[in-house]
Amino acid sequence: MATEILMPALSPTMEEGTLAKWLVKEGDTVSSGDIIAEIETDKATMEFEAVDEGILGRILIAEGTEGVKVNTPIAMLVEEGEDAASATVDSAQSQQPAPADKTLTSESAPAAAKTHPEPDLIPDWPEGTELRQQTVREALRDAMAEEMRRDGEVFLMGEEVAEYQGAYKISQGLLDEFGSKRVIDTPITEHGFTGIAVGSAFGGLRPIVEFMTFNFAMQAIDQIINSAAKTLYMSGGQMGCPIVFRGPNGAAARVGAQHSQDYAAWYAHIPGLKVVMPYSASDAKGLLKSAIRDPNPVIFLENEILYGRSFDVPKLDDFTVPFGKARIWREGSDVTIVSFGIGMSYALEAAEKLAEDGIDAEVIDLRTLRPMDTATVIASVQKTNRCVTVEEGFPVGAIGNHISAVLMQEAFDWLDAPVINCTGKDVPMPYAANLERHALLTTEEVIDAVRKVTYR
Amino acid sequence: MAARKTTPKPNVSSEELTQFYRDMLLIRRFEEKAGQLYGMGLIGGFCHLYIGQEAVVVGLEAAAEDGDKRITSYRDHGHMLACGMDPNGVMAELTGREGGYSKGKGGSMHMFSKEKHFYGGHGIVGAQVPLGAGLAFSDKYRDNGRVTFTYFGDGAANQGQVYETFNMAALWKLPVVFVIENNQYAMGTAQQRSTSTPDLHTRGEAFGIPGEVVDGMDVLAVKVAGKTAVGHCRAGKGPYILEIKTYRYRGHSMSDPAKYRTREEVQKMREERDPIEHVRIMLIEGKHASEDDLKAIDKEIKAVVNASAEFAKESPEPALEELWTDIYAEAT
Known part of the structure; x- marks a missing residue:
């Protein structure tokens, strides 16, 4: 029984090649690993090794032949005593090429949303719940402490989280309560400690990684995206990564270009991550508790300027806020302002000023960017017919751009004006106080945008 | 800490030696078949x-105990076979089929087995090193006496x-064996x-991590060194470095002209x-x-490998719905 030697594919893209040279001749004995030919691919000249043993019975493609298609028989290998001319090919060994890719048909793609899902309007806490004023900082600490009490496999690691009590005092008191096994100061090596935290999550623990700021997480972004976000998929669902990456994100004040970037759009781009960006203290608490319990990697984007602000927080034993549910802060009929994180400060302030001029704005806080509650935004725009988005990040590839695209595709017939995206300016953050003010978003810009879309 | 040389003691039974032969031959034949299918x-x-x-x-698996973990780079087929993963599942992943370890969604570089404590299969040079230390961190957190073998190459040994x-593993005394597979070429x-x-075995000196150089073409020497390293980790003394001098016969990947x-x-x-x-x-x-005994083993291995190739060809491509699964885990 003879074996065909087929023209090999010697690179990921090779479809045909040149059989440059035969290094064996008919009648030679070849064994596994012998170099039998040189083949020119689209990239280089490669040596081609024999896999099977036998006698080279017949050369089917002469050396120097160009354009030999992959999987074309180029020679016949026969067993001892076998006549090459009359040799039959063992069909079991003459393998078929890989089946062609099935093209993705439109039926298999997720059906375009023709009917819009109903927004979830259930309030975050039942009416009559006792409230207290708390800062975002205290709410974040309480969320971590409550979850660490609840689950012994939750731990916190990061720079200055333990003995220093947190660079921004978010982890105040946690070392005292939970000890150095669960509240861990790291060296200033984001790439390494992020990888260690991700590995510990593969090992079944539930780490919370504090970045002193998300600017420093760029050192570690390979581990966040390539290791944390993609492994569940790459492993066919076997190897999940329950981890929270949290810390201040975006501009603080006068800290210059390298410490002032908003990463919301960067992380929201990545399938496999969940992305949270809270504005209020109740959301900071309820969403961080949900993040710690989530079996997936969660990016939790805080803001230094918001840390000290106080909000109503419900006095409940176990208060959580689900992902993918926006919050309507203010109902209105003339325009929809969509924002998240610190952008909400500008949105709410603009809405108040606009109300003085008789423009009634609805203000929506997305709260989570992945998953994103577009249903609430669409339902609002169906009522107001106009939309302005507000965020501090850069304008190119912004979250607002994505919302505009969703509205264009799913609420086009309801729009009475183009959607305007209010964003930070397309410049690195300057240090000078006056320049910084202009580089960031202003409430005036939001008001101007609303006037444009309402033609007033 | 000075590097130490080990003198391998051929203290090995017939059964174990035969098993080494069998395990190494399985990897060799499997890889030859993979090259052919490519x-x-x-x-x-x-x-x-x-x-x-x-x-x-094969030498290091002989030094491992049940429950120990392993993680490596993209040159991972040998590690998977050595820790007992099914050749059919590995080969079917190479062909991108439903029967593969990752249902065809990972490919050659990305396979995993929770059952066999194999944590991948990572494609970014050096990224598996902190991940491996993190696995060891989880074992230390649980105080379960397990050790993680973290494999990387001489190329990755230059990654920041x-x-x-190394610094954190030594600081926190993590039970991790850093295995530097020095095949002498970082790609080309x-x-x-x-x-x-x-x-490379001295690369841990600045962090107080002991290391030794091992002849990676001698499976017995590898096993002896592996036992030393594992013993160090299990005794709570922290990480250990093994620089294992080896050689790859084939190119870096299939499209390597090896100039x-x-x-x-x-x-x-x-x-x-x-x-081998x-x-x-x-x-x-x-x-x-006897020669006949070994011929019988060769034949047996060839049959296993051929069966894996048949399985990998016959297993269907993943259903198109699989495109949309395993992106997020459901809360349990």
Whole structure:
């Protein structure tokens, strides 16, 4: 029984090649690993090794032949005593090429949303719940402490989280309560400690990684995206990564270009991550508790300027806020302002000023960017017919751009004006106080945008 | 801490020696078959073969205990077979089929097995090193006495995150064996052209991590060194470095024209230092096995590998719905 030697594919893209040279001749004995030919691919000249043993019975493609298609028989290998001319090919060994890719048909793609899902309007806490004023900082600490009490496999690691009590005092008191096994100061090596935290999550623990700021997480972004976000998929669902990456994100004040970037759009781009960006203290608490319990990697984007602000927080034993549910802060009929994180400060302030001029704005806080509650935004725009988005990040590839695209595709017939995206300016953050003010978003810009879309 | 040389003691039973032969031969034949299937277009993309390096994983698996973990780079087929993963599942992943370990969604570089404590299969050079230390962190957190084998190459040994990891692993006394598989070429760059000091086992000295150099073409020497390293970790003394000198016969990946070394260099290694031939001679000369015994093993292995290739060809491509699954885990 003879074996065909087929023209090999010697690179990921090779479809045909040149059989440059035969290094064996008919009648030679070849064994596994012998170099039998040189083949020119689209990239280089490669040596081609024999896999099977036998006698080279017949050369089917002469050396120097160009354009030999992959999987074309180029020679016949026969067993001892076998006549090459009359040799039959063992069909079991003459393998078929890989089946062609099935093209993705439109039926298999997720059906375009023709009917819009109903927004979830259930309030975050039942009416009559006792409230207290708390800062975002205290709410974040309480969320971590409550979850660490609840689950012994939750731990916190990061720079200055333990003995220093947190660079921004978010982890105040946690070392005292939970000890150095669960509240861990790291060296200033984001790439390494992020990888260690991700590995510990593969090992079944539930780490919370504090970045002193998300600017420093760029050192570690390979581990966040390539290791944390993609492994569940790459492993066919076997190897999940329950981890929270949290810390201040975006501009603080006068800290210059390298410490002032908003990463919301960067992380929201990545399938496999969940992305949270809270504005209020109740959301900071309820969403961080949900993040710690989530079996997936969660990016939790805080803001230094918001840390000290106080909000109503419900006095409940176990208060959580689900992902993918926006919050309507203010109902209105003339325009929809969509924002998240610190952008909400500008949105709410603009809405108040606009109300003085008789423009009634609805203000929506997305709260989570992945998953994103577009249903609430669409339902609002169906009522107001106009939309302005507000965020501090850069304008190119912004979250607002994505919302505009969703509205264009799913609420086009309801729009009475183009959607305007209010964003930070397309410049690195300057240090000078006056320049910084202009580089960031202003409430005036939001008001101007609303006037444009309402033609007033 | 000074590097120590180990003197391998051939304190090994016939059964174990025969098992080493069998395990290494399985990897060799499996990889040859994978190379063949690649040539036929049944395997696509990148495919990094382990041929020549078999004694490294087989020797270290002999030093491991149940529950110990392992993690490696993209040159991972040998590690998977050595820790007992099913050749059918590995080969079917190479062909991108439903029966593969990752349902065809990972490919050659990305396979995992919770059951066998194999944590991948990672495609970014050096990224598996902190991940491996993190696995060891989880074991230390649970105080369960387990050790993680974290494999990386001489190329990855120059990555910055490796040294960040050495620092924390030593500081926190993590039970991790850093296995540097020094096959002397980082893709096409010879070690002396990329590395300022050649002794990679001394790379932990600045962090107080002991290291030793091991002959990676001698499976018995690898096992002895592995036992020392594992013992160090289990005693709570923190990480240990093994620089295992080995050699890959094939290119970096399938599309490697191998112009950076001579054919004679490869041929000399194959003829004089082949790790499987080494054990074969020990088996014959020590009268642990006859030529016929070994022929029977060869035949058996060939059948296993051929069956894996058949399985990998016959297993269907993943259903199109699989495109949309396993992106997020459901809360339990």
